[in-house]
Amino acid sequence: MKVVLQNVTKKFPNRNKRIKEEVIAVNKFNVEIPDGKLIGLLGPSGCGKSTALNLLSGLLKPTEGRIFFGEDDVTNLPAENRGVGLVFQNYALYPHLTVLQNIMFPLQNFKGDKKLTKEVMKEKAYEAAKLVQIDTLMDRKPSELSGGQQQRVAIARALVKMPRILLLDEPLSNLDARLRLQTREEIRRIQRETKITTIFVTHDQEEAMSISDLIIVMKDGSIHQIGAPQEVYDNPVDGFVAKFLGTPPINMFRGRVEAGKLWIGDEAVLSVTGAPEGPVAAGIRPEGFVLDEKGPLSCKLAEIEVMGRDVTVVSTHEESENVEIRSIISAENKVDLAAEKVRFSLKPNKVLLFDVTTDARIYFNAN
Amino acid sequence: MENNNKKGWLYLIPAILFLGVFMVYPLIDVLIYSVEEGFNFASGESFGVGFYNYSYVLHDTYFLQAVKNTFILVLITVPVSTGLALLISAGLASITKLKELFQTVYFLPYVTNTLAVGLVFMILFKKTPYSDGMINVLIQAFGGSTVDFLDGTYAAKMFVLCAYTVWVVLPFKVLILTSALASVKQDYYNAAKVDGTSKARIFFRITLPMISPTVFYLVITGFIGAFKAYSDAVALFGTDLNAAGMNTMVGYIYDMLYGDSGGYPSFASAAAIVLFSIILTITCINLLVSKKHVHY
Numbered sequence: 001m002k003v004v005l006q007n008v009t010k011k012f013p014n015r016n017k018r019i020k021e022e023v024i025a026v027n028k029f030n031v032e033i034p035d036g037k038l039i040g041l042l043g044p045s046g047c048g049k050s051t052a053l054n055l056l057s058g059l060l061k062p063t064e065g066r067i068f069f070g071e072d073d074v075t076n077l078p079a080e081n082r083g084v085g086l087v088f089q090n091y092a093l094y095p096h097l098t099v100l101q102n103i104m105f106p107l108q109n110f111k112g113d114k115k116l117t118k119e120v121m122k123e124k125a126y127e128a129a130k131l132v133q134i135d136t137l138m139d140r141k142p143s144e145l146s147g148g149q150q151q152r153v154a155i156a157r158a159l160v161k162m163p164r165i166l167l168l169d170e171p172l173s174n175l176d177a178r179l180r181l182q183t184r185e186e187i188r189r190i191q192r193e194t195k196i197t198t199i200f201v202t203h204d205q206e207e208a209m210s211i212s213d214l215i216i217v218m219k220d221g222s223i224h225q226i227g228a229p230q231e232v233y234d235n236p237v238d239g240f241v242a243k244f245l246g247t248p249p250i251n252m253f254r255g256r257v258e259a260g261k262l263w264i265g266d267e268a269v270l271s272v273t274g275a276p277e278g279p280v281a282a283g284i285r286p287e288g289f290v291l292d293e294k295g296p297l298s299c300k301l302a303e304i305e306v307m308g309r310d311v312t313v314v315s316t317h318e319e320s321e322n323v324e325i326r327s328i329i330s331a332e333n334k335v336d337l338a339a340e341k342v343r344f345s346l347k348p349n350k351v352l353l354f355d356v357t358t359d360a361r362i363y364f365n366a367n
Numbered sequence: 368m369e370n371n372n373k374k375g376w377l378y379l380i381p382a383i384l385f386l387g388v389f390m391v392y393p394l395i396d397v398l399i400y401s402v403e404e405g406f407n408f409a410s411g412e413s414f415g416v417g418f419y420n421y422s423y424v425l426h427d428t429y430f431l432q433a434v435k436n437t438f439i440l441v442l443i444t445v446p447v448s449t450g451l452a453l454l455i456s457a458g459l460a461s462i463t464k465l466k467e468l469f470q471t472v473y474f475l476p477y478v479t480n481t482l483a484v485g486l487v488f489m490i491l492f493k494k495t496p497y498s499d500g501m502i503n504v505l506i507q508a509f510g511g512s513t514v515d516f517l518d519g520t521y522a523a524k525m526f527v528l529c530a531y532t533v534w535v536v537l538p539f540k541v542l543i544l545t546s547a548l549a550s551v552k553q554d555y556y557n558a559a560k561v562d563g564t565s566k567a568r569i570f571f572r573i574t575l576p577m578i579s580p581t582v583f584y585l586v587i588t589g590f591i592g593a594f595k596a597y598s599d600a601v602a603l604f605g606t607d608l609n610a611a612g613m614n615t616m617v618g619y620i621y622d623m624l625y626g627d628s629g630g631y632p633s634f635a636s637a638a639a640i641v642l643f644s645i646i647l648t649i650t651c652i653n654l655l656v657s658k659k660h661v662h663y
Contacts, residue, residue, distance in 0.1 A: 057561055058561070059557050059560065059561065078560075079557075079560045079561045080560055080561070080562070080563035080564070081563065082561075084561060085561070086557070086558065086561045088554050088557070088558060090552075090554060092552070092554035092555050092557070092558040094555065094572075094573060094576075095577075095662065096576040096577070096579075096662035105559075105562060105564075105572075106562035106563070108568075109562055109563045109564050109565070109568065110563075157558075157562075161562070
């Protein structure tokens with residue numbers, strides 16, 4: 001099911017009643033989500049991503065704008081008639097019901113022609129349970145399950161009625177690191193198998209990048225960028241997106257453009273034809289550094305972190321906005337720890353320039 | 368370990384002492400009184416040991432009337448008051464405007480004196496040479512004939528007693544249930560809503576099981592409280608409850624100890640033991656039933 005949001009805005013009255021001004025949680029959302037994809041809604045906490053999800057589920061009504069599922073305008077349709085599956089951050093499994101009863105619960109709500117017999121309901125519940133691999137735990141109560149198993153039950157319960165779209169609110173935040181990796185693969189597999197348009201909310205960029213077909217990066221209620229994860233990573237539209245994506249994060253420098261060159265401190269590090277003269281914020285991805293004795297950028301060496309496959313060189317620079325600069329280089333390079341300075345040359349496509357005041361991306365030609 | 372054990376007992380001594388003197392000893396004493404035949408308070412002597420006291424009590428028409436009254440009172444007021452309290456607290460939970468006002472209104476009876484409330488009920492129901500009482504005025508306005516609620520038929524009197532009891536116990540139950548309802552997480556309701564669950568189904572399949580421990584607590588304490596009812600009947604029908612035919616079991620025990628027919632501690636003790644065993648049985652049944660329907 002294709003999902004379209006047109007100019008969707010959600011305002012809440014201010015908690016402090018004396019302040020008349022409303023809080024804008026979601027600001028003029030315009031998105032077209034293609035059918036059958038896995039979409040990651042990504043942003044720092046408090047940016048309105050859960051509100052956006054609740055607008056899609058129908059638990060909240062937008063203040064302005066329209067929401068379409070396929071060709072249907074569902075803006076004024078209450079949650080119960082939208083046919084969405086929702087997985088809550090804390091799962092919200094009914095503690096007094098068994099796994100089977102929990103999964104069957106949505107089916108028992110069908111009325112009229114859609115009403116199912118007990119056998120069919122059970123069959124469908126088992127089908128959904130098999131999909132998430134919990135069909136051996138059907139007689140247990142939620143309290144007797146581990147966090148990961150509870151998560152699967154919650155997904156099965158959301159899937160069993162074959163929703164038009166599946167919504168997941170921070171699906172991995174309550175799991176430990178190992179389970180998180182495993183479950184995110186699982187979510188990807190389930191989405192591929194069911195082909196249900198799935199939207200999940202997360203503040204963890206790694207999580208969103210790793211499994212999404214498309215990520216939507218938002219901040220303060222507004223969408224900053226929509227695109228395939230690699231595309232967004234390589235070509236962020238502004239400084240916020242660039243800084244939000246990637247681990248280790250992008251290294252930001254205070255730089256300036258003079259005579260077609262990018263200057264950091266008193267070193268001209270890259271030729272940036274086409275960029276306007278003046279101060280810029282220069283971002284360099286950790287993988288954009290190349291160890292080079294004659295390289296133009298010199299940094300003070302702090303330490304080396306050996307990761308096996310590659311090495312992280314931790315260094316500092318006076319013009320760096322980050323406390324330390326992290327650059328990832330292949331382990332084949334030998335770095336002399338005794339040396340005080342380390343010199344890098346830069347990969348042009350890993351250097352991103354941003355306007356100092358508007359944070360907007362400045363495009364340049366590296367040659 | 369040994370030392371710790373001694374310390375433990377030392378800490379328990381004050382509680383054990385008080386409970387022993389004021390609960391266990393009287394309980395045993397009542398049991399002894401109840402089997403001593405012809406006990407005389409003044410001389411402190413009895414003829415012997417046996418079950419005559421029980422036999423007397425169980426054959427006393429006043430006692431049988433009291434048992435009947437008590438059982439009717441229990442079986443009507445506990446379900447009605449619990450059900451009404453559920454309805455009211457669910458209603459309170461779903462409104463936003465004037466919620467605090469209504470909560471206060473529903474809680475007012477709890478802080479009002481029982482006898483004062485009894486007086487109000489008298490004014491509502493009592494027929495005097497000057498007035499038929501407010502309820503009768505209402506009945507007449509709707510074209511019915513007047514009923515003598517406080518001195519009339521048994522059913523009319525029982526109706527007033529039940530209505531009064533329900534009204535008195537309702538506020539506490541509403542208060543407890545309101546807080547229980549508030550503790551059910553909104554996520555459960557949202558999950559049910561997204562799945563298209565009807566309001567009735569949400570209430571019976573989610574809300575009720577979630578607050579079942581609280582409901583169970585109210586039912587148990589409701590049963591015990593109703594079995595021990597006495598002051599409500601006095602407030603409505605005066606102290607001579609046997610004459611009014613509205614005595615309760617506790618009322619009977621009190622009358623046997625101090626009332627007009629007073630001075631029979633053995634009979635009172637036997638009646639108290641009968642009441643005790645009834646409450647014990649009912650509570651055990653409650654506990655058994657709860658195993659299946661209460662979710663902790």
